[in-house]
Amino acid sequence: MFRTCLIILGATLVHCQIKLEKIFEECHLQMPDFEDCLKNGMNQLNPYFREGLPDYGIEPFDPFFAEEVPFKSRMPLFNFNLILRNVTESGWTLSHVSSVKMNHNKNEVAITQSFPDKRLKGWFEFDGNILGAKVKTQGPWNLSLFDYTQTLTVSRKPAGPSAPLSHHPIKVKCNLHTCKNLELHVGNLAGGRSFLENMLDRVINAAWQPGFVILSPIINELVGTAFTDIFNRNFQTFPFSAVFPN
Numbered sequence: 001m002f003r004t005c006l007i008i009l010g011a012t013l014v015h016c017q018i019k020l021e022k023i024f025e026e027c028h029l030q031m032p033d034f035e036d037c038l039k040n041g042m043n044q045l046n047p048y049f050r051e052g053l054p055d056y057g058i059e060p061f062d063p064f065f066a067e068e069v070p071f072k073s074r075m076p077l078f079n080f081n082l083i084l085r086n087v088t089e090s091g092w093t094l095s096h097v098s099s100v101k102m103n104h105n106k107n108e109v110a111i112t113q114s115f116p117d118k119r120l121k122g123w124f125e126f127d128g129n130i131l132g133a134k135v136k137t138q139g140p141w142n143l144s145l146f147d148y149t150q151t152l153t154v155s156r157k158p159a160g161p162s163a164p165l166s167h168h169p170i171k172v173k174c175n176l177h178t179c180k181n182l183e184l185h186v187g188n189l190a191g192g193r194s195f196l197e198n199m200l201d202r203v204i205n206a207a208w209q210p211g212f213v214i215l216s217p218i219i220n221e222l223v224g225t226a227f228t229d230i231f232n233r234n235f236q237t238f239p240f241s242a243v244f245p246n
């Protein structure tokens, strides 16, 4: 009985799990449309972002959680240290890959993606100078990005004496392009003075476009850090050669 259950369970799991080899079976490095082939394959993986791909050692990453993301700004009028804590980021399941570009010389792949609705939230600790005023505060925050596009550049040092095959680190950089609208709510922005806070909240959300210059590097850092972490945790043992046989 127990064995039957195990076999049924095993069979169900096998059925539920996607075969990446199958999805990418047409993709060969020598093909002229290799990048499009990867893109089409990636766009079939969305249903698995929530559950992950345990067969390939990939944990669920929608939502993603980051315990701590530090950020520094050293612009003259915006000089601060910001620490984002307990950050969750969701929206990957609805995202769409619009292009994949390989750079073999640099061991890099650039993935451009659009998100109809991406949401982030967490806790922040802020300490610094804004327009000459000293500001030290902390509180909850949340951010929604609508019709948002970003490019993630994933690079991996080739294996060598300084980087053994199983542990050469992956680095992810995020570069956001556009965003049609955003909503940012920051709790305790003015030390609990609710009139001022409500006003600031309205100003931020009505006039976020100029402020986006400040915000976009923070989002880049946040997403880049999150994905450096995701890729390093999940793709170190990823069987690339099984998925992309040459």
Ligand SMILES: *[C@@H]1O[C@H](CO)[C@@H](O)[C@H](O)[C@H]1NC(C)=O
Binding pocket: 085, 086, 123
């Ligand atoms: C972050 O989450 C941990 C674990 O749930 C909790 O102990 C900690 O107090 C949280 N930190 C903040 C700043 O919310």
Ligand SMILES: *[C@@H]1O[C@H](CO)[C@@H](O)[C@H](O)[C@H]1NC(C)=O
Binding pocket: 121, 140, 141, 142, 185, 186, 187, 188
């Ligand atoms: C977003 O943050 C604001 C300010 O802290 C809070 O009032 C609101 O409930 C939050 N919304 C969500 C969806 O977490």
